[in-house]
Amino acid sequence: MNDNAHMITFDDIEIRRPELAKSYLQLLQAQPGRPIALFAPRRVGKTFFLDQDLTPVSRKARFVPVYADLWLNQAAPLAAINHALEEALDDLTVPTTRAGKIGKTPVKKIGMLSASVELGDEPTRRKLPDDPALRFDTLVARLASQSGHTILLMLDEVQVLAELADGRSAIATIRAVLQKRKRDVLAVFTGSSQEALAAMTVASGGPMYQFAQLLDFPTLGIEYPKALAKHFASVHADKTLDVDDLVKAFEFLGHKPALMKDLVKWMSAEGVTDVQFALNRFVQDGRLIAGWEGLLASLQPFEQVLLSVIAKGHAPFAKGTITLLNKDPRFTVSVSKVRAALERLRKSGVLAKTAGRGYLIDDTLFAEFLKRH
Ligand SMILES: Nc1ncnc2c1ncn2[C@@H]1O[C@H](COP(=O)(O)OP(=O)(O)O)[C@@H](O)[C@H]1O
Ligand SMILES: [Mg+2]
CATH class of the missing domain: 3.40.50.300 (P-loop containing nucleotide triphosphate hydrolases)
Known part of the structure; x- marks a missing residue:
């Protein structure tokens, strides 16, 4: 420095x-x-x-x-x-x-x-x-x-x-x-x-x-990752970040600036320049995980399971999904139960509705976490 x-x-x-x-x-x-x-x-x-x-x-x-x-x-x-x-x-x-x-x-x-x-x-x-x-x-x-x-x-x-x-x-x-x-x-x-x-x-x-x-509403474009990369370079005399990689990461993070900033801050603190590596680590970062686990813990067991099923790409109302959910002895699952749980998740901001009346996990990193969970 x-x-x-x-x-x-x-x-x-x-x-x-x-x-x-x-x-x-x-x-x-x-x-x-x-x-x-x-x-x-x-x-x-x-x-x-x-x-x-x-x-x-x-x-x-x-x-x-x-x-x-x-x-x-x-x-x-x-x-x-x-x-x-x-x-x-x-x-x-x-x-x-x-x-x-x-x-x-x-x-x-x-x-x-x-x-x-x-x-x-x-x-x-x-x-x-x-x-x-x-x-x-x-x-x-x-x-x-x-x-x-x-x-x-x-x-x-x-x-x-x-x-x-x-x-x-x-x-x-x-x-x-x-x-x-x-x-x-x-x-x-x-x-x-x-x-x-x-x-x-x-x-x-x-x-x-x-x-x-x-x-x-247009999300922020490459100017944001570019500005972060520029600041990174000014802090680390001997290191630079690949702007194209950062731009890709920004896309992956759904153009959410606060997440992007946290990623680059972490890279800066650790002296890491490999964006893909950082992204993987970032997703597994203890703080984030603690937050997600806290969020999961605040949900009912059925909602938790439903979330991970959605994260894995299953359509929540599909017959196969309901059969799968019913294999868990804790639940007796019906379409209306699924619908009620989805609505609760939506109201709490975990899920968003898509134009096609499907549901989507709003936070891409949380979705990644659930996939591995
Ligand atoms: N133009 C911007 N430049 C830098 N950071 C931004 C910008 N817009 C948003 N952010 C960051 O992203 C976070 C979320 O933005 P926010 O406006 O609350 O999103 P939304 O209202 O769409 O949910 C903010 O707290 C801020 O840290
Ligand atoms: Mg807002």
């Missing part, structure tokens, strides 16, 4: 895609009232993109970005959206920093408000409606008018709506408000592809299918 204290680490390597963000904004502006829905598997960088690219780019273009994660609030998606809008409204009216306070105080003093405050009857706005749908509509209108800008509403993991019992009504509300307020708000949704696409196929003709434009 040389002494030019490398200020950056592998963790600092981030790929920004402002041009992609700009292109989405342009698309949205060209079709008011019609959101775009970005689909890609988990952990490829959708949330990162919303936060690190779309948010700053939209702010620069004078939008008011508002982000809500529906996955975190599955039981009450509209409440989650409303909460995010209320926070944004607060940010406008309640200064958060000292500088903000100083900046805002005089405005209030010379504004119309102060006169009425002195008279003791501040014309407060009407209370927000309690009904979540009406509240959503009101919040959008208020935030747009108070800010004087168009809102960019980002709804992350929107496939949650397709899975809720009353998801259809939430979708219908969102659609109605986005249409009605199309001059006040643009919207971007994200979803994990297979699941959401399958849900839409089922509900085809359903509201979501008609109104949002579905786009494949």
Whole structure:
């Protein structure tokens, strides 16, 4: 190592895609009232993109970005959206920093408000409606008018709506408000592809299918493994990584940057340059395995067995598979039992649904591990 204290680490390597963000904004502006829905598997960088690219780019273009994660609030998606809008409204009216306070105080003093405050009857706005749908509509209108800008509403993991019992009504509300307020708000949704696409196929003709434009969200390309290789070379004066091999590994890892980074970090720590060797070792790495074993241990025995059967490439509903599963004396297996277990695994995020209504283990490394298990 040389002494030019490398200020950056592998963790600092981030790929920004402002041009992609700009292109989405342009698309949205060209079709008011019609959101775009970005689909890609988990952990490829959708949330990162919303936060690190779309948010700053939209702010620069004078939008008011508002982000809500529906996955975190599955039981009450509209409440989650409303909460995010209320926070944004607060940010406008309640200064958060000292500088903000100083900046805002005089405005209030010379504004119309102060006169009425002195008279003791501040014309407060009407209370927000309690009904979540009406509240959503009101919040959008208020935030747009108070800010004087168009809102960019980002709804992350929107496939949650397709899975809720009353998801259809939430979708219908969102659609109605986005249409009605199309001059006040643009919207971007994200979803994990297979699941959401399958849900839409089922509900085809359903509201979501008609109104949002579905786009494949592009995963990171070779620029990410390239940047990692470059940093590796700067840390190890006498070693380099083969970029082509790294790119292949990135593909194998499903273009998931965090996994890729962990792999290269491990190579760097061990001084290994053989990517294929590293990948094999990485899959058998103790930490990862501990995590997977923990995950497996949290599942019911039948779910565990079912997972390994899927990892080995068996179709879960096939007659042969069910016969095979029935050989285990612990289980009495039927198609409906398989279906219920698959749904539980899907809800916990271990499995994703594919467009063809099959199921897939979301994490490629975990799938590899199960194959050997
Ligand atoms: N553009 C990027 N550059 C570097 N790392 C990224 C990038 N996008 C995502 N990551 C890494 O991948 C992880 C998963 O990304 P995330 O946005 O949470 O995926 P998703 O929302 O698609 O599930 C992040 O925590 C981050 O470490
Ligand atoms: Mg995410």
